[in-house]
Amino acid sequence: MIHVTKTFLPDQKEYNAILKKAWDTSWITNRGDLVKKLENQIKEKYHIDHIIATTNGTLPLQLAIKGLGLRGEIITTPFSYIATASSIVWENCKPVFVDIDRETYNIDATKIEAAITEDTKAIIATHVFGNPCDVEAIEGIANKHGLKTIYDAAHAFGVEHKGKSIFSYGDISTCSFHATKIFHTGEGGALFANNETLHEHMYHLHNFGHNGPEAFHGLGINAKMSELQGAMGLTILPYIDQIIEKRKAAYAHYKELLKNTSLGFQKILENTKYNYSYIPVLFENEAQLLRVIEGLNHANIFPRRYFYPALNMVNYLQGQEMPIAESISKRILCLPLFYDLTKEQIETISIIIKEKLS
Numbered sequence: 001m002i003h004v005t006k007t008f009l010p011d012q013k014e015y016n017a018i019l020k021k022a023w024d025t026s027w028i029t030n031r032g033d034l035v036k037k038l039e040n041q042i043k044e045k046y047h048i049d050h051i052i053a054t055t056n057g058t059l060p061l062q063l064a065i066k067g068l069g070l071r072g073e074i075i076t077t078p079f080s081y082i083a084t085a086s087s088i089v090w091e092n093c094k095p096v097f098v099d100i101d102r103e104t105y106n107i108d109a110t111k112i113e114a115a116i117t118e119d120t121k122a123i124i125a126t127h128v129f130g131n132p133c134d135v136e137a138i139e140g141i142a143n144k145h146g147l148k149t150i151y152d153a154a155h156a157f158g159v160e161h162k163g164k165s166i167f168s169y170g171d172i173s174t175c176s177f178h179a180t181k182i183f184h185t186g187e188g189g190a191l192f193a194n195n196e197t198l199h200e201h202m203y204h205l206h207n208f209g210h211n212g213p214e215a216f217h218g219l220g221i222n223a224k225m226s227e228l229q230g231a232m233g234l235t236i237l238p239y240i241d242q243i244i245e246k247r248k249a250a251y252a253h254y255k256e257l258l259k260n261t262s263l264g265f266q267k268i269l270e271n272t273k274y275n276y277s278y279i280p281v282l283f284e285n286e287a288q289l290l291r292v293i294e295g296l297n298h299a300n301i302f303p304r305r306y307f308y309p310a311l312n313m314v315n316y317l318q319g320q321e322m323p324i325a326e327s328i329s330k331r332i333l334c335l336p337l338f339y340d341l342t343k344e345q346i347e348t349i350s351i352i353i354k355e356k357l358s
C-alpha cells in the first residue's frame, strides 16, 4: 500500500540515544534541555530570532489570535486545513474569506482590500503546500490599514523567501510538526514572533501565564512541547536537508512524467527556496479526478483530496461564496510524496493517472 505520505523515521537507536538524556534526569516535560536544544538548533539553522516549541500546530494559531488581542473580523483563506479557520472561530472572531489565486492556491492579495471593514483586525493566511503567500503585498495592505498578520506556515518548514526564513514574515508565523508534515515531532509545532516583546508575551501565554512558580503575568494556557517530542525533533532535524532533496527529486520526476497531460501544477512564488512538501495536481473536472482516485485505489495507492472541501463549505463556516477555491478544491489531488518513495512507484502512479485521463 502506498499512502499520500509516510512518516520519516530513522533508526530507532538514534531516538533512544537522545531520549536517554530525559531518562537520566527524569525530566520529561516543562521545557527541559531537549526542547530548548531543538529550539536553538532550528533558530541557528534558519537564522530566526524567536521560536516557541508547542505541543501541536493548532494551539499556536489560537495563541496568536489571543496574544495579539484580536476581536472582530479576521480575513483568511478558504483553501487551507480546517485548523486555520476553526482557530478563528474558537477564539470568538469572525472569519471573512477572500478567494484564492488560481495558480498559487494562496489567498489572492489583490482581493483583500475589498473585504476590509471597520471591524477587520487581522489577516491570517496559509502558505499553501509550503508555497509562500505574496508576503510583500500582504504586508503593504496590513500596514496601510493597521492590521496584524499571522501566517499559518504549517507546510512551510525549511522554506525561504528572498533569502529569509518564511517564518520571519508577519507579526507571527506558526508551524506544525505533526507526523504527516515534512519535519515532525510526532505531534508538535512552533510559534515564531517577529519581535522580542511579542515573543515574551507569547512565551508566557503558552505556559499558563507563569511568572515564576507563584506569580502570573496574566491569562495563559498549556501549549508546551514535551521532552519526548523534543527528542523526536532532535532525531529528525539532522535529516531535513536530505528529506527535502529526496522530495525535490521525486517532485521533478512526477512533473517530467506528467508534463504532456492536461494536469495543472502549483505555481511557486518567485525568489523562493521551496521545500517540496506536497505535489498537488489539478484536474479539468471532478469526474476526471474521481476516475483517477478509483484507478489508484484499485492498485492500493491512496492519494488525498487536500484541501477538500473548501472551508467556506464547512457547516459552521457557510455563507460566503468562493468560486475559485470551491472549483479548485473539487479538482485537486495530492499525490504520494515521501522520503523513500521510489522512482518505480512514481512511474506506476503516473501510468495509472495517464491511463485514466485519456
Ligand SMILES: *Cc1c(COP(=O)(O)O)cnc(C)c1O
Pocket (backbone or CB within 6 Å): 056, 057, 058, 059, 080, 081, 083, 084, 126, 152, 154, 155, 175, 176, 177, 178, 187, 188, 189
Ligand atoms: C496540519 C495543519 C495544521 C494543524 O497542525 P496540527 O499540528 O495537526 O495541530 C494547521 N494548518 C494547516 C494548514 C495544516 O496543514
